Amino acid sequence: LEAVLLIGDKVVSSGPPHDAYPHQMDLGQTWNELTGLPFVFAVWMARKDEPLGPLPSLLAEARQRNTGNIDAIVDRYAEPHGWDKALARKYLGQYLRFNIGPRQLEAIERFGHLAAQLDVIEPPKGLRIHRP
Numbered sequence: 786l787e788a789v790l791l792i793g794d795k796v797v798s799s800g801p802p803h804d805a806y807p808h809q810m811d812l813g814q815t816w817n818e819l820t821g822l823p824f825v826f827a828v829w830m831a832r833k834d835e836p837l838g839p840l841p842s843l844l845a846e847a848r849q850r851n852t853g854n855i856d857a858i859v860d861r862y863a864e865p866h867g868w869d870k871a872l873a874r875k876y877l878g879q880y881l882r883f884n885i886g887p888r889q890l891e892a893i894e895r896f897g898h899l900a901a902q903l904d905v906i907e908p909p910k911g912l913r914i915h916r917p
Contacts, residue, residue: 822892848883
């Protein structure tokens with residue numbers, strides 16, 4: 786292989802060896818250095834007028850419950866997934882952010898405009914945060 790893209794737990798548990806892939810970059814760090822904005826790895830999104838029913842509340846409750854249970858999650862799942870517990874706690878408790886605010890929306894819009902300039906997507910429309 787000439788190149789490989791690793792995301793999620795594969796980065797932590799089985800990162801590529803530097804001798805096989807001497808040119809490595811952290812996408813989040815690189816994006817932040819280029820734009821000064823946070824890198825948004827994932828987000829739940831829906832069209833403005835899409836009826837979502839209880840979904841926003843269910844997602845907010847799950848986020849609240851799980852961000853308050855990081856130690857229990859690490860104790861149960863880290864080792865079976867090949868993660869060092871201390872690193873898993875740091876990754877889940879310090880590195881990842883689970884809320885979307887104005888800076889994250891700005892980053893998503895910036896990414897969308899850059900992708901539109903490359904004709905990958907249509908230009909993005911205004912984004913807003915839905916609070917249940």
